[in-house]
Structure formats: C-alpha cells, structure tokens
Amino acid sequence: MLTIYIPTFNRVEQLRHVLSRLIDEVDTKLSGHDLVKIKVFNNGSTDETEIFLNSISRPYLFAHHRRNNIGARANLYDGINHCDTEFLWILGDDDLPMSGLLSELIQFLKDKKPNILYLPAIWSSNMLSNSLNKKSTDLKFREFDSRNFIKLTGIKITFISSFIINFQKFKSLNCFKNQVELRNTDFGHLCFYAPLILSDGSLFAVDDAVISATGNSNFQYSLVRSFSVDLPFVIKKLFLHHQLLHKILIRNLIISYLPSMIYSVKYHKVKSLEADIPWPEIQESLKGYFSFWFFVFPIKYVPKVLCLFLIVLGRSFR
Numbered sequence: 001m002l003t004i005y006i007p008t009f010n011r012v013e014q015l016r017h018v019l020s021r022l023i024d025e026v027d028t029k030l031s032g033h034d035l036v037k038i039k040v041f042n043n044g045s046t047d048e049t050e051i052f053l054n055s056i057s058r059p060y061l062f063a064h065h066r067r068n069n070i071g072a073r074a075n076l077y078d079g080i081n082h083c084d085t086e087f088l089w090i091l092g093d094d095d096l097p098m099s100g101l102l103s104e105l106i107q108f109l110k111d112k113k114p115n116i117l118y119l120p121a122i123w124s125s126n127m128l129s130n131s132l133n134k135k136s137t138d139l140k141f142r143e144f145d146s147r148n149f150i151k152l153t154g155i156k157i158t159f160i161s162s163f164i165i166n167f168q169k170f171k172s173l174n175c176f177k178n179q180v181e182l183r184n185t186d187f188g189h190l191c192f193y194a195p196l197i198l199s200d201g202s203l204f205a206v207d208d209a210v211i212s213a214t215g216n217s218n219f220q221y222s223l224v225r226s227f228s229v230d231l232p233f234v235i236k237k238l239f240l241h242h243q244l245l246h247k248i249l250i251r252n253l254i255i256s257y258l259p260s261m262i263y264s265v266k267y268h269k270v271k272s273l274e275a276d277i278p279w280p281e282i283q284e285s286l287k288g289y290f291s292f293w294f295f296v297f298p299i300k301y302v303p304k305v306l307c308l309f310l311i312v313l314g315r316s317f318r
Contacts, residue, residue, distance in 0.1 A: 005088060010046060029100075041078065042063060044070070076189065101119075122209035124214060150249060250291075254292050259307070262296065
C-alpha cells in the first residue's frame with residue numbers, strides 16, 4: 001500500500017532514529033500485512049550509513065547503495081521510479097514522524113484513498129525533542145478543496161516530507177514526462193503534487209504537526225536564490241491555468257516568507273544560509289508582483305528596524 005522512500009547522504013545518526021521509529025511500528029503494529037515498504041537510497045555516503053543499513057534485516061526494508069554521489073535530484077527521481085505501491089511518502093533522513101503515526105496513516109489511506117495527505121511539521125534543533133505532544137490516536141483528518149488546501153500549506157508545499165501522494169493516480173495522469181524543465185530545479189518534487197491538487201480527488205490534511213523536522217543545514221543549493229528565483233518560476237509553470245492558486249502561493253512566498261529569509265541573510269542571523277543575496281536575479285524574477293516592491297525590495301536599503309516592521313506586517317497577512 002505505502003512506500004516510504006528515504007534518500008540519504010552522510011546522516012547516519014539521524015537515519016538511525018528515523019528507521020528505528022518506523023521499524024518499531026511496522027514490527028509491532030503492521031507485521032505480516034505487507035502494507036509498508038521502506039526503501040533507503042544511500043547516495044554515496046562516506047560515513048557508516050552502508051554498514052548500518054546492512055546490519056538491518058527486515059523483509060520490508062530495501063537499501064540501495066551508490067558508490068558515488070549522483071546528486072540529490074538524480075537520487076530522488078531514481079528512487080521514486082522504484083515505487084510499486086499505491087501511495088508514496090518521500091521522507092527526509094532527518095525528519096522524524098510521531099510515534100504511532102504510521103499505523104494511523106495506513107488505516108486512513110485504506111479508508112479514504114486520498115490524492116494527497118498533508119502532514120504538518122514542527123521545526124526543532126533536536127529531532128528527539130518532545131515537541132510533538134499529541135498522541136497518534138488523537139489525530140484528526142480534514143478534507144479541503146484545492147483553494148483551501150493551498151491556503152493551508154502555502155510555501156510549506158515545498159517541504160517534501162509533509163506529503164503522501166497517491167502515486168498510482170499520479171502515474172495515470174501521465175504528465176511527469178512533460179515537465180523535464182521543472183524537474184531540473186530544486187523544486188521538481190512539486191511536479192508530483194500539483195497535478196494531484198488540480199485533478200479530481202480528495203485532498204486531506206492532519207490537523208496538528210506530526211513530524212519533527214530539524215531543518216538541517218546540509219543544503220546542496222543556494223537557498224535564497226532557489227526560493228526567490230526558481231520557486232516562482234516553478235509555481236507559475238505548474239499553476240499557469242489556475243491563477244487563483246498561483247496568486248495564493250506567490251503572495252504567501254513574497255509577503256510571509258522571503259522578507260524574513262532575506263533579513264536573516266543580510267544580518268547574518270542564520271549561519272547555514274549563504275552570505276550573498278542575488279538582488280538582480282530576485283528583482284527580475286519578482287518584478288511583476290506589487291507585493292515584491294512593498295515587502296521585499298525595501299529590505300535592500302532600509303535600516304534594520306524597518307526590515308523587522310515589514311516582516312511583522314507581512315506575517316499579519318497570513
């Protein structure tokens with residue numbers, strides 16, 4: 001029923017916690033039902049990832065080891081091609097699901113057969129912190145139309161671990177092969193979500209955070225450029241004929257997200273972000289949106305206190 005695909009590179013300690021959580025639940029609550037496959041694609045790790053994975057023997061766990069790192073995108077798409085179940089969950093190797101979550105998800109997927117299920121996350125510096133306080137049995141699932149689903153997820157639609165997709169439904173739409181241009185960006189995974197959001201079928205979300213995400217800084221791309229240049233391009237292409245959804249996503253990106261990200265870079269608040277802000281590229285990408293000139297562009301020139309004012313003002317529009 002469900003493939004959990006975990007791409008990994010040099011994060012063996014985080015991977016230990018994630019797999020331990022998943023394996024414990026499959027063994028104790030889902031054993032013998034053939035409902036879950038866990039596939040780990042080790043992208044040329046130089047730590048003890050291969051040794052660790054080879055030490056685990058479970059009929060539902062499959063580990064694929066690459067001799068060399070082929071890049072995050074290539075590893076992602078190659079792993080996805082090995083999905084042979086109805087549903088697919090791409091889970092980051094440092095994103096820890098709530099204890100007891102998996103069995104609840106399996107039951108929900110069996111009952112509702114959604115196009116997409118959104119699993120909110122909470123960010124923490126420690127993936128083992130007690131930030132997820134609810135019990136899995138307290139979970140509530142709500143159904144949304146496409147407009148309200150996009151309003152709910154906003155820019156969090158880029159967080160890959162938060163989405164379980166109906167992979168067989170996606171394949172039946174036969175659209176991925178036509179999106180090569182988008183797959184070569186850092187947000188190619190949105191090519192899997194957008195068609196399912198726009199097609200007939202149910203869109204569901206869990207009410208509360210059920211994933212502890214560490215926000216690890218092991219990025220393989222320029223974060224500011226990706227979100228301010230690549231992401232608007234991807235959104236425009238995917239939602240070209242759905243202007244309302246395009247408007248909601250761009251508004252959320254420009255007003256509620258980019259100001260704080262660029263502020264953090266400008267004043268060195270987050271060490272994991274690159275030091276440079278590619279202003280000419282950002283301006284060219286977003287110049288057609290009035291909100292860019294009001295909420296983002298002034299950060300290039302105004303003092304710190306006014307930057308903070310724009311950030312607070314933007315968050316009030318959420």
